Amino acid sequence: MKHPTQSLRGAPWTAAELKQLGRTPDSVLARRTRRTIQEVVAMRESRGIGLVTGPRRWTAQELRLLGTLSDHEVGRRLRRAVWAVYKQRTALKIPPFRPRGKWRPWKASELVLLTKLPPAEAARRLKRSLKSIRRQRCRLGMRQFESRRWSKAEDKWLGRASDPETARRLGRTLPSVRTRRRLFGILSPASKQRK
Secondary structure (H helix, E strand, O other): OOOOOOOOOOOOOOHHHHHHEOOEOHHHHHHHHOOOHHHHHHHHHHOOOOOOOOOOOOOHHHHHHEOOEOHHHHHHHHOOOHHHHHHHHHHOOOOOOOOOOOOOOOOHHHHHHHHHOOHHHHHHHHOOOHHHHHHHHHHOOOOOOOOOOOOHHHHHHOOOOOHHHHHHHHOOOHHHHHHHHHHOOOOOHHHHHHO
């Protein structure tokens, strides 16, 4: 009988030892069977057995990155699956990354222009989003939708063409054209044909 400290290098593998290949880490199996790690790795690879590894632990540096970028970008940088990043982020109750534009304070000259122009024109001139313009107008207590006065020439178009066509030609909304036409009691071309 061999001494427990004596190496089994080159000795034939038993069926029990072969069963542990891939299930037990190579270093542990080498220690248990009194073989070298290289021998264990060579036997495992010759039989085409992969080594099962546990999930990679999250480092403190990796955890700090969660929520600062999109899950896809964090996964790409850390070489982790997107679902693993999402799972870890939600487990720690970290909100998802929401990109925000750069905030610019409002100048007095911009506020003056904001009161004089319609929202779409103000957004174009001030190079701000329409949402930002509307939010600022709301803060200032301004009406959101300035109504444009109807001219006599515009009133003459009512009832000549269909409401959608009239709205397109006059640059007005369909509801405003319908309301104006009904206010004057003018029938639409479709109703005139029915009579």
